[in-house]
Amino acid sequence: MSVNENARPPTENRILNALSGEEYERLAPHLEFISTNHGQILYQTNQEIDYVYFPDKTMISLVSQMSDGGSVEVGIVGFEGMAGLPFVLGVEKSPHETMVQIHDGAARMPAHVLREEFKRGGILQEALLRYTQSLLLLTSQVAACNRAHSVEERLARWLLMSQDRCLSPDLPLTHEFLSMMLGVRRAGVTVAALALQAEGLIHYTRGRIQITNREGLEEYACECYAMVKAEFDCVTSGTENAGGGQNGIDKQKHATGVHEHSDPD
Amino acid sequence: MSVNENARPPTENRILNALSGEEYERLAPHLEFISTNHGQILYQTNQEIDYVYFPDKTMISLVSQMSDGGSVEVGIVGFEGMAGLPFVLGVEKSPHETMVQIHDGAARMPAHVLREEFKRGGILQEALLRYTQSLLLLTSQVAACNRAHSVEERLARWLLMSQDRCLSPDLPLTHEFLSMMLGVRRAGVTVAALALQAEGLIHYTRGRIQITNREGLEEYACECYAMVKAEFDCVTSGTENAGGGQNGIDKQKHATGVHEHSDPD
DNA sequence: TCTCTCGTGTACTATATCGTACATAAAGAG
DNA sequence: CTCTTTATGTACGATATAGTACACGAGAGA
Numbered sequence: 401m402s403v404n405e406n407a408r409p410p411t412e413n414r415i416l417n418a419l420s421g422e423e424y425e426r427l428a429p430h431l432e433f434i435s436t437n438h439g440q441i442l443y444q445t446n447q448e449i450d451y452v453y454f455p456d457k458t459m460i461s462l463v464s465q466m467s468d469g470g471s472v473e474v475g476i477v478g479f480e481g482m483a484g485l486p487f488v489l490g491v492e493k494s495p496h497e498t499m500v501q502i503h504d505g506a507a508r509m510p511a512h513v514l515r516e517e518f519k520r521g522g523i524l525q526e527a528l529l530r531y532t533q534s535l536l537l538l539t540s541q542v543a544a545c546n547r548a549h550s551v552e553e554r555l556a557r558w559l560l561m562s563q564d565r566c567l568s569p570d571l572p573l574t575h576e577f578l579s580m581m582l583g584v585r586r587a588g589v590t591v592a593a594l595a596l597q598a599e600g601l602i603h604y605t606r607g608r609i610q611i612t613n614r615e616g617l618e619e620y621a622c623e624c625y626a627m628v629k630a631e632f633d634c635v636t637s638g639t640e641n642a643g644g645g646q647n648g649i650d651k652q653k654h655a656t657g658v659h660e661h662s663d664p665d
Numbered sequence: 666m667s668v669n670e671n672a673r674p675p676t677e678n679r680i681l682n683a684l685s686g687e688e689y690e691r692l693a694p695h696l697e698f699i700s701t702n703h704g705q706i707l708y709q710t711n712q713e714i715d716y717v718y719f720p721d722k723t724m725i726s727l728v729s730q731m732s733d734g735g736s737v738e739v740g741i742v743g744f745e746g747m748a749g750l751p752f753v754l755g756v757e758k759s760p761h762e763t764m765v766q767i768h769d770g771a772a773r774m775p776a777h778v779l780r781e782e783f784k785r786g787g788i789l790q791e792a793l794l795r796y797t798q799s800l801l802l803l804t805s806q807v808a809a810c811n812r813a814h815s816v817e818e819r820l821a822r823w824l825l826m827s828q829d830r831c832l833s834p835d836l837p838l839t840h841e842f843l844s845m846m847l848g849v850r851r852a853g854v855t856v857a858a859l860a861l862q863a864e865g866l867i868h869y870t871r872g873r874i875q876i877t878n879r880e881g882l883e884e885y886a887c888e889c890y891a892m893v894k895a896e897f898d899c900v901t902s903g904t905e906n907a908g909g910g911q912n913g914i915d916k917q918k919h920a921t922g923v924h925e926h927s928d929p930d
Numbered sequence: 931t932c933t934c935t936c937g938t939g940t941a942c943t944a945t946a947t948c949g950t951a952c953a954t955a956a957a958g959a960g
Numbered sequence: 961c962t963c964t965t966t967a968t969g970t971a972c973g974a975t976a977t978a979g980t981a982c983a984c985g986a987g988a989g990a
Contacts, residue, residue, distance in 0.1 A: 464806065464809035466809065468813075472808065472813060474805035474806075474808040474809055475805060485801075486801075489794045489795060489797050489798035489801075490791060490794050490798060491795070495802050495805070495896075519786060529753070530755040530756070532754050532801075533750075533751050535801065536750075536754075536801055536804065539801065539804045539805045539808055540727070540729060540739035540760070540761065540804045540808075541739075543737065543739045543804055543805075543807045544729035544731065544739055544811075544848070546808055546809075547737045547811040548731050548735055548737060548848060550977095574936090574937060574938090575938065576936090583812040583813060584977075584978085585977075585979075585980095586937090587941095588977065588978080590939065590940085591939090593938095605986090606985095606986060607936095623731065623732050839966090839968090840967070840968065841966090841967075841968095849947075849948085850948060850949075850950095852950090852968090852970080853947065853948080855968060855969065858968090859968095859969080869968095871955090871956055871957070871966080871967050872957090872966090872967070
């Protein structure tokens with residue numbers, strides 16, 4: 401039983417990877433590695449949270465749906481965190497439609513199992529709380545960004561945040577889909593995407609967007625990306641940096657090209 | 666029930682009021698009841714969180730400041746919760762400027778004391794986690810609202826949310842201030858406020874806005890208000906309703922009778 | 931191969947909001 | 961009471977995005 405840590409199936413998920421051997425052993429029997437599909441809906445708006453999901457190179461969107469039929473993405477979940485957080489916080493229903501955007505597998509577990517383990521304290525609790533803070537920061541930055549920045553800037557930010565989570569420069573996404581995420585017209589996305597492509601930052605064909613100039617895209621994106629990225633790096637690196645990098649990022653960071661989005665080792 | 670509980674200084678704050686006698690006794694020596702001032706800044710952006718604050722009929726704004734000098738409110742804290750939450754979640758610095766909007770006192774306590782008590786579990790932990798979820802919902806709704814709704818609708822929502830927290834129809838606010846909260850021009854606020862006043866929903870003089878028709882204002886506001894209000898009611902009523910009211914606007918309950926909620930069927 | 935569907939490109943008007951500037955009125959200071 | 965500051969009212973061109981509509985072409989299926 402002491403070789404259990406070595407027996408863990410490999411995953412990028414930072415929550416799972418942070419667990420102590422003891423914690424992992426308790427949870428392992430309930431953990432199930434599944435494949436996910438593009439567009440798959442984990443929870444409908446207001447649906448009971450039965451399972452929580454730990455993405456592995458999968459990107460999940462939290463979408464707020466308005467009564468006029470429009471929709472806006474209000475948060476993103478990747479390997480840095482988990483879908484189904486409200487359950488841990490004491491709410492059994494998901495306030496947002498939770499949708500798999502880019503799929504490459506995930507682990508899942510009955511929500512109540514996670515909550516029990518969470519209540520024990522320990523590394524899991526610490527990691528989940530820290531993740532909660534990072535999601536809160538992400539969402540609040542999206543709130544500000546939606547008010548302050550142009551469609552093109554937001555599109556750039558969105559593509560970057562997606563790539564950070566799916567770890568691939570190739571994103572299988574249509575303009576139609578992006579328009580739902582950004583809360584703009586489909587035609588608006590096309591125009592913005594054309595602008596980014598004209599700058600040589602991205603290249604796309606039907607239903608597939610490729611980031612061709614990552615650093616350029618970072619410069620093009622609004623400051624919101626750098627803010628959220630600093631927090632994302634804090635959480636994914638496992639460093640308890642206490643949010644020191646959250647703000648006060650004056651563009652100097654990506655000007656010098658300091659972005660290593662791959663730190664898996 | 667016990668004599669101890671009767672000895673608590675009265676406050677509207679739901680976190681403090683939820684505590685068990687035992688918990689309260691442990692925290693009481695560190696608790697300090699202070700007065701707050703309009704415009705007082707509890708934490709600057711990125712500032713160390715030394716104390717956490719439990720508002721009592723005080724309304725506190727979480728403000729995201731953009732590099733272009735603009736600012737947008739991304740969250741609100743009232744007697745339903747607490748300022749300084751990031752500290753509990755493991756981050757020692759406040760990612761947002763945290764400002765007293767409408768003042769009527771608060772209790773405060775060294776942040777580390779609260780964190781220690783939080784780790785013990787118990788009612789405090791449960792209440793704070795539940796509150797965290799409600800703040801997350803608030804912020805995400807603001808994100809969607811900022812993308813989808815007009816200045817007038819958002820102004821109406823903002824005024825309502827403020828009144829819910831300061832429990833007074835009289836809000837000491839200038840258009841200039843509101844423009845920072847809503848992230849629009851000052852002139853834009855004036856126009857929107859004129860529209861609301863023309864409808865007889867509010868009445869204002871220099872630096873003072875009065876809600877004259879609460880129900881009308883609720884109808885005027887976008888759906889976002891009702892969503893957040895349902896969650897707010899859940900949290901403030903102490904019911905562990907587990908978010909059932911978050912999106913189902915159909916089940917309003919009016920906890921402490923601030924107003925009647927007309928049902929928009 | 932042909933056809934049909936879907937993703938994308940583009941155009942045009944309408945509207946909300948911006949940026950800016952200036953006028954006016956109310957409250958406070960002396 | 962007068963002066964000064966501050967909050968509010970208003971205007972006007974500029975701009976971003978909405979709403980809508982239609983054409984084009986790639987790719988999938990028959």
